[in-house]
Amino acid sequence: MRILIVEDEVRIADFLQRGLRAEGHFCVVANDGEQGLSLALDGDFDLLLLDLMLPGIHGHEVCQQLRINKINTPLIILSAMDSLDDVVAGLRMGADDYMTKPFSFEELLARIETVMRRSSATAIQEQILKIGPLAFDRQSLRFSVGGRNIKMTAKELAIIELLMSHPGTLFSRERILSNVWGLNMDPLTNVVDVYIGKLRKKIDGEFDNSLIETVRGLGYRLHIESQTDESC
């Protein structure tokens, strides 16, 4: 899954990120409310983990703004504010669950499972993404082209998963950057182009045209309709 962690305490953000990565998830961290809201509104995450006491915008406001903007990504609040009033307020603002700090990682995993089970059936259907010859198993993180397994790095997988979840949709470099690297990257970096180049080398193989189309000056999109391998 793609998880957005909105947390200003670096130690906690690192702890969450390390643990969730070990479970096979891909994480992006936002260190304040504004970044968190902006990334979550951009909207390609399967789950949000949200602290409340954040610099910039308070977590309640982030939560409320997301729901007002019809972003229904499952959301779990992780907060040191532990009174009943705080919990009730968080749930009323649209959170799916509320955990008080400190929490055990095992419990967080169990709560994530519950929240994801309750959320839309599409999340379950999409455990294996298949677009033309490309297949990505989000659970085992196996990626294949025409049935052939391809070794990928975490960042390469994150980009291809993003493109595969919205085939045909144009992704600007900025959008890929914020979804895969977070917002702390220099917007002028060419890292996205470098990674698209690496991906093409790995996946294009026998295809005449690249499966990842460049739209000059605008960005990239997955374009595979005419070259779909019939065997998959």
Ligand code: CA
């Ligand atoms: Ca905080």
